[in-house]
Amino acid sequence: MEIRLSCILLAAALLSGCSWFHRGNKAPPEVVAEQPQGEPSIIEPQVPRRAVKTPHIKAKDFELGGYYGVLSIQDFGTNPLYGVRAAYHVSEDIFLEAYLARSKAGTTSLEDVFPDITVVSDSGRRFTYYDLDVGYNVLPGEIFLGRGHAFNSALYVTVGMGDVKFADKDQFALNLGVGERLLITDWLAVHVDVRDHIFETSLTGRTKNVDNIEATIGLTVFY
Amino acid sequence: MRRLLALVLLVQALHGGPANAAANNLVLVVTDPYLEMHSGPGRGFPVIYVIGRDELVTVLYSRTDWFKVRASRGNEGWVRRAELARTLLETGEAAPIPPYPDFASHRWELGAGYGVYNRENLVTTYADFGLTTSLDVELAVQQAFGTLDNRYIATLGVRHTLIPEWKWFSPTAGIGGGYQYIQDKVPPAPLQKSNEMAYVSLGARGFITRRFLWRVDWRHYVVFNNLNVFEDLEEWKFGLAVFF
Structure with missing residues (x-):
């Protein structure tokens, strides 16, 4: 009788002990999947997953560079021009571009004939502009040099607006341009551009729109 | 020529070159x-x-x-x-x-556009950071080309997109403050070279394609000056932006 009683007590203690240990574990309720007879059970191996860091793909959508050329300032002759440009290529067709450049105007015909007359002061002859443009690659393609070399290129058009500071005054200017981009390598490009800066001025007596056309050659780096 | 060669080498070094690729x-x-x-x-x-x-x-x-x-x-x-x-x-x-970056949950917008500020031509650029899908912080730097003066305007504000689920067209509203710097072209010089301003705005924005979106905005500015009457200015602008 005593042995029987102690067996029951021991079993009860064991059961309660087991349930005590389970309390801390918070194991999910065991779900026994119904398996078709005769098929081996699927065992998931307890292998810790290795954290694999995949390398990052570098995007080279930005273009930065400089250019040099000539600017024909209407009524003020043709003069050297230098500037910097930055572009972001949004798609294979469209890019956004910003330009900053500087030139210095010459003399008007009136000033040449009558040297005593001054239309613009010396400091006012500085011609500085910034442009914000949208560009479209109209004719992308390849340019061949001999039999062995092919360079990617694109003929593009740009349209935009900006500020021209001339004769010590800021004017709102529209820009229209056409250019050719020739990629020497995937990251180095040569640009040839012709662009027009159109703004309203009354420097020579009457108010009119003037066209200031530039022709430049530039070098840019993609990064 | 040496300078040019040095420049090319420097660019190559900065660029990493094919060796590092x-x-x-x-x-x-x-x-x-x-x-x-x-x-x-x-x-x-x-x-x-x-x-x-x-x-x-x-x-x-x-x-x-x-x-x-x-x-x-x-x-x-x-x-x-x-x-x-x-x-x-x-x-x-x-x-x-x-x-492609998801338009509904994009964070950054960078854009530029044309506008009319106080009946004068305006060039505008802006950067916008999305705090939530409908609330953005917006920084705009603008230049207005007047016949009498030339103004540089910088503003900072918040913009609420009223119905962000509408992808192609969603109205927006915003408020903010800013600063304008006046550069006179024709004498007499303005009484104040710079002013603080506050604005309210109404507008709209929508997705175009890929990473592009369009914006239209109307703003009403109140310019704080040292006169008794504050100056009211209006601005319209539209622009294109890229989102990230």
Whole structure:
């Protein structure tokens, strides 16, 4: 009788002990999947997953560079021009571009004939502009040099607006341009551009729109 | 000439050059029957090489929607994003080709546009950071070209997109403050060279395609000056922006 009683007590203690240990574990309720007879059970191996860091793909959508050329300032002759440009290529067709450049105007015909007359002061002859443009690659393609070399290129058009500071005054200017981009390598490009800066001025007596056309050659780096 | 050579070498050094390109690049396994490599990053460039199924391809870098890759035999060319996205990692997982940024949850906007400020031409640029899908912080830097003066305007404000779920057209409203600097063109000089301002705005924005969106905004400014009556100004502007 005593042995029987102690067996029951021991079993009860064991059961309660087991349930005590389970309390801390918070194991999910065991779900026994119904398996078709005769098929081996699927065992998931307890292998810790290795954290694999995949390398990052570098995007080279930005273009930065400089250019040099000539600017024909209407009524003020043709003069050297230098500037910097930055572009972001949004798609294979469209890019956004910003330009900053500087030139210095010459003399008007009136000033040449009558040297005593001054239309613009010396400091006012500085011609500085910034442009914000949208560009479209109209004719992308390849340019061949001999039999062995092919360079990617694109003929593009740009349209935009900006500020021209001339004769010590800021004017709102529209820009229209056409250019050719020739990629020497995937990251180095040569640009040839012709662009027009159109703004309203009354420097020579009457108010009119003037066209200031530039022709430049530039070098840019993609990064 | 020496200067030019030095400049080229400097650019090459800064750029990393081709020597560094192979250091730690993504390697993918082709799962399509073949992967076409084009000679340039554009739809019209001819196919110059084809990589077969189960071959490895190394991704060097991307330009817009195209990826410069190198085949296991060393041939290099450009692969379209959609095609490269169907490859796998060597571990069998999907290739981590970043998808287009999602318009609904984008964070950054950078844009520029044209406008009319106080009946004068305005060039505007702005940067916008999304705190939530409907609330943004917006910084605008603008230049207005008047006949009498030239103004530089910088504003900072918050903008609420009223119905962000409407992708193509959603009205917006905002408030903010700013600063304008006046540069006179014609005498007499203005009483104050610079003013603080506050504005309310109403507008709209919508998705165009890929990474583009359009914006239209009307703003009413109150310019704080040292006179008894505050100056009221109106501004209209529209622009294009890129989102990230």
